[in-house]
Amino acid sequence: MTESQYLQFSSVTEGTYHYIRNLILTGHFMPGQRLRERELTEMTGVSRTPIREALRMLEQEQLLILESRKGFRIPIPTAKEITDFYELRAELEGFAAAKATHKSDAARLIEITEALNTAEESLNNEELSQxxxxxxxxxxxxxxxxxxxSLGDMLSKLRAKVNLFRTLSWSGRRERPIETLRQHHLIFKAIKTRNEALARSRAMDHVMDSLPLVLEGLKSIHPVGEE
Amino acid sequence: MTESQYLQFSSVTEGTYHYIRNLILTGHFMPGQRLRERELTEMTGVSRTPIREALRMLEQEQLLILESRKGFRIPIPTAKEITDFYELRAELEGFAAAKATHKSDAARLIEITEALNTAEESLNNEELSQxxxxxxxxxxxxxxxxxxxSLGDMLSKLRAKVNLFRTLSWSGRRERPIETLRQHHLIFKAIKTRNEALARSRAMDHVMDSLPLVLEGLKSIHPVGEE
DNA sequence: TAGGCAATTGCGGTATACAATATCCCGAAT
DNA sequence: ATTCGGGATATTGTATACCGCAATTGCCTA
Incomplete structure (x- = not known):
């Protein structure tokens, strides 16, 4: 990582936090793997102080766990944890969709429409990452x-962790983008027609739909030992 | 704070985190007030490093905000933020009550019954803090x-922040414990009779009930300047 | 040869020293 | 008298050095 990539952040700690966080969320580390402070200082070129502050922040976010006198490591999720997590996220995504049913104005609806349309185009052009x-x-x-x-913040953190599970278990495997996009259209239609109950249940189902795949992928995880 | 109080934690950083967190949650600091690292080192007797790590954790928990090169301070909540917060918490408490309707076994129900009975006794003895x-x-x-x-963790953090709002706005003022206890009984009855919808709606209403009082109290807040 | 004990080494935990930036106060000029 | 500017000071941000626990390895003994 070059110096220039830090400049967008107001401090070295912030930059380090985002740097490590990104490594975790992209699956660069394996479940159970230790994050040694020494290695991180060598990777980033910054001293241990900002590294440790960043690690503490990530611990609070539950993207890392700290075992006393043993340091930080990537958590190893259990099937139950993942299931609970998805149920929680489903509830909150449902809540968000329900609230959006009442709160969204015309401008916001147009914005969402455009996002969906652009996604459709990208799909036709087979630009999957897009x-x-x-x-x-x-x-x-x-x-x-x-x-x-608060809801938005909470959901973005939940999605980050969910993404982590996906990355960990699927490795490079792709989402089923066509089905996903179809469901997004259905959720949006319910929001646009101000059908709160429908928006909520579709959003919840949408989240729970991907759970079986993730649980399936979980079996293929081989946590690194490093006890 | 004496040395002995730290011993229950595995590190000075952990102890400092809980110590400062407790001060925040008990309303020891005013909204907008700066938490100078120097003062905290003098209060706790520990060096700045664990202080800063603890502050970073609290920032992540949104019990503090960090302005670049200006340090940490207690956030000043707006009426909208508090309202949003209560709505979010209501949704999650409702979800918890709904899930408890199916998941709670006999032992757990007895435990809750005992807690409610003990509360009843304490109320009769006028032991309010109890x-x-x-x-x-x-x-x-x-x-x-x-x-x-995950739901439990999230709710305990939400309740902590809600408690902060209450403390900040009511100062010493007491909850209406009789009415609260009555509502708890009603929620529990719904859980015990496995009435999911009723448990959920009663739990949600219970949370939203206290919102007007908090919003009323908010008006009496005088944030400290310290710009 | 196997098991246990001790010494060494590596790592996390803490404190201190240094650098950078913001804040505050006082004086001077308009 | 008020405002603007500059310097002094306080505070945050970062780096480094030190301390202590714990795990591992090797040696000694049974």
Whole structure:
């Protein structure tokens, strides 16, 4: 990582936090793997102080766990944890969709429409990474449309962890973008027609739909030992 | 704070985190107030490094905000933020009650019954602080009964922030413990009779009930300047 | 040869020293 | 008298050095 990539952040700690966080979320580390402070200082070129502050932040976010006198490591999720997590996220995504049903104005609806249309185009052009990022953007926009910032923050963190599970278990495997996009359209239609109950249940089902695949992928995980 | 109080934690950083967190949650600091690292080192007797790590953790928990090169301070909540917060918490407490309807076994139900009975006794003996702590325990037990650890964690953090708002706005003012306890009984009855919809709606209403009082109290806040 | 004990080494935990930036106060000029 | 500017000071941000626990390895003994 070059110096220039840090400049967008107001401090070395912030930059280090995002740098390590990104490594975790992209599956660069394996479940159970230790993150040695020494290695991180060598990778980043910064001293241990900002590294440790960043690690503490990530621990609070539950993207890392700290075992006393043993340091930080990537958590190893169990099937139950993942299931609970998805149920929780489903509830909150459902809540966001329900609130968006009442709170979203015309401008916001247009914005979501455009995101969906662009995703459709990208799908036709087979630009898969584009599609995936626009699919994430759909959820973001719904959360924003729900007009509850705490909810938005919470969902973005939950999605980050969910993404971690996916990355860990699927490795390089792709989402089923066509089906996902179709479901997004259905959720949006319910929001647009101000059908709260339908928006909520479709959003919830949408989340729970991907759970079986993730649980299936979980079996293929081989946690690194490093006890 | 004496040395002995740190011993229950595995590191100075952990102890400092809980110490400062407790000060925040008990309303020891005013909204907008700066937490100078120097003062904290003098209060705790520990060096700046664990102080800063603890502050970073609290920032991640949104119990503090960090302005670049200006340090940490207690956030000043707006009425909208508080409202959004309560709505979010209501949704999650409702979810927890709904899940507890299915997941709670006999032992757990007995535990909750005992907590409610003890609270009742304390109320008759006019031990108010006891009642309040047992009221909090009720919510904890329901969250545990919901059998979703992520949900429990999230709710305990939300309740902490809500408590902060209450402390900030009411100062010393007491909860209406009688009415609270009555509502707890009603929620529990719905859980015990496995009436999911009723448990959910009663839990949600219970949370939203206290919002007007908090918003009223918010007007009396005088944020400290310290710009 | 196997098991246990001790010494060494590596790592995390803490404190301190140094650098950079913001804030505050006082004086001067308009 | 008020405002603007510059310097002093306080505070945050970062790096480094030190301390202590714990795990591992090797040696000694049974």
């Amino acid at each position: 599609v995936i990022s626009l699919n994430n953007r759909f959820h973001d926009l719904v959360a924003i449309a729900s007009d509850n910032e | 009642v309040i702590s047992l009221n909090n325990r009720f919510h904890d037990l329901v969250a545990i009964a919901s059998d979703n650890e």
